[in-house]
Amino acid sequence: MIPLMNLTRQYQNYERKLDEAALRVLHSGRYILGEEVALFEREFAAYCGVKYAVGVGNGTDALVLALLSAGIGAGDEVITCAMSFIATAEAIAIVGATPVFADCTKDTYVIDAEKIESRITERTKAIIPVHLYGQCADMDKIKTVAEKYGLCIIEDCAQAAGAEYKGKPAGSMGDMGCFSFFPTKNLGCAGDGGMIVTDNEELYRLCQAYRVHGSGENGLLAYGKEKKVSVDLEHLDFGGNLPKYFNFVVGYNSRLDALQASLLRTKLPYLDEWNAKRREIALYYHNNISNSKVKKPVCGSEGSHIYYVYVVEVKDREKFRSYMKEHGIATGVYFPVPLHLQKVFQELGYQTGDMPNAEHLAEHGTAIPLFPELKDHEMKKVADIVNAWEG
Numbered sequence: 001m002i003p004l005m006n007l008t009r010q011y012q013n014y015e016r017k018l019d020e021a022a023l024r025v026l027h028s029g030r031y032i033l034g035e036e037v038a039l040f041e042r043e044f045a046a047y048c049g050v051k052y053a054v055g056v057g058n059g060t061d062a063l064v065l066a067l068l069s070a071g072i073g074a075g076d077e078v079i080t081c082a083m084s085f086i087a088t089a090e091a092i093a094i095v096g097a098t099p100v101f102a103d104c105t106k107d108t109y110v111i112d113a114e115k116i117e118s119r120i121t122e123r124t125k126a127i128i129p130v131h132l133y134g135q136c137a138d139m140d141k142i143k144t145v146a147e148k149y150g151l152c153i154i155e156d157c158a159q160a161a162g163a164e165y166k167g168k169p170a171g172s173m174g175d176m177g178c179f180s181f182f183p184t185k186n187l188g189c190a191g192d193g194g195m196i197v198t199d200n201e202e203l204y205r206l207c208q209a210y211r212v213h214g215s216g217e218n219g220l221l222a223y224g225k226e227k228k229v230s231v232d233l234e235h236l237d238f239g240g241n242l243p244k245y246f247n248f249v250v251g252y253n254s255r256l257d258a259l260q261a262s263l264l265r266t267k268l269p270y271l272d273e274w275n276a277k278r279r280e281i282a283l284y285y286h287n288n289i290s291n292s293k294v295k296k297p298v299c300g301s302e303g304s305h306i307y308y309v310y311v312v313e314v315k316d317r318e319k320f321r322s323y324m325k326e327h328g329i330a331t332g333v334y335f336p337v338p339l340h341l342q343k344v345f346q347e348l349g350y351q352t353g354d355m356p357n358a359e360h361l362a363e364h365g366t367a368i369p370l371f372p373e374l375k376d377h378e379m380k381k382v383a384d385i386v387n388a389w390e391g
């Protein structure tokens, strides 16, 4: 079977380095935050071209903590794309705000920037563009709308580590960028992991506060923000006790493990190479899949797509997937239900037909194998079998 993704091939290629990285942490006796995490935060911030990074438990938490740090909560609305993983909208709901959905485009599948402005109300506080499948949303248009209405932008970069838009790295264009290091991601760890990146020192400190129970000096800063009062950070005195035992706002326990940070530090230098390989395979598919019954994804001209997944559209998806399986090729669906039609959000009152592009993608889109370690003969077989599909 040609897999959709395969994590053991990557591990085998870097086994010695990854084993050493894991053992380094095991021997260190320091397993939560600490130097490995601090170093990875510095390296990842530099990679994204921003000043600060905060390592957190996973990509969902990254979004939750970013929203909290932006002061978003009950009564607020946040606009996001109807086609994404549930976490994008779930994070909005977790902080007590209401997700407001806009459709994706028909070809690039990212949020349709033209559909954002009409969704803005006096309650709108932020936009979460999702760089879906590894391609950046149209950030120039989104930033223009955000500036016009004074909205915060939180980029959901969970599927886009290393992607660019007009030469700017994903995560560096909004107020904050949120990443997931879920194992299958282009930069993945051996468990859960996530990161928030930002150029804004105050948001950086607030994210740090919410990541550890609203404690310490950053916790007091968050308290000042939440209560809209001035706080005296200069003369803070914990009486010789650990600051982490002084809590000012309700936060989370969401920290990146040292073990994950160590593995991610080992992998980060290879990320561009892996993404280039993904682009090479995507180009091969683009040039060699020539079946009129299979619609290929469109890469917008403004950015550098990193093909977290390569999604084609076919009329009868289930038939196509069975056909691929019979020929020994795995496929996947990202995602079968658009966010506005998820049962969990039924109370928001969206109907089938509200987001035609997202609904069409949810019904017809299917990912075919694409990962850096895919072998040439596998890639060729995938293209040949797709071309022989008769619909």
Ligand SMILES: Cc1ncc(COP(=O)(O)O)c(C=O)c1O
Residues within 6 Å of the ligand: 058, 059, 060, 061, 084, 085, 087, 088, 130, 156, 158, 159, 179, 180, 181, 182, 192, 193, 194
């Ligand atoms: C677009 C998007 N946002 C958020 C997340 C959440 O990340 P995590 O699974 O690390 O919580 C994911 C993960 O798959 C994702 O694809």
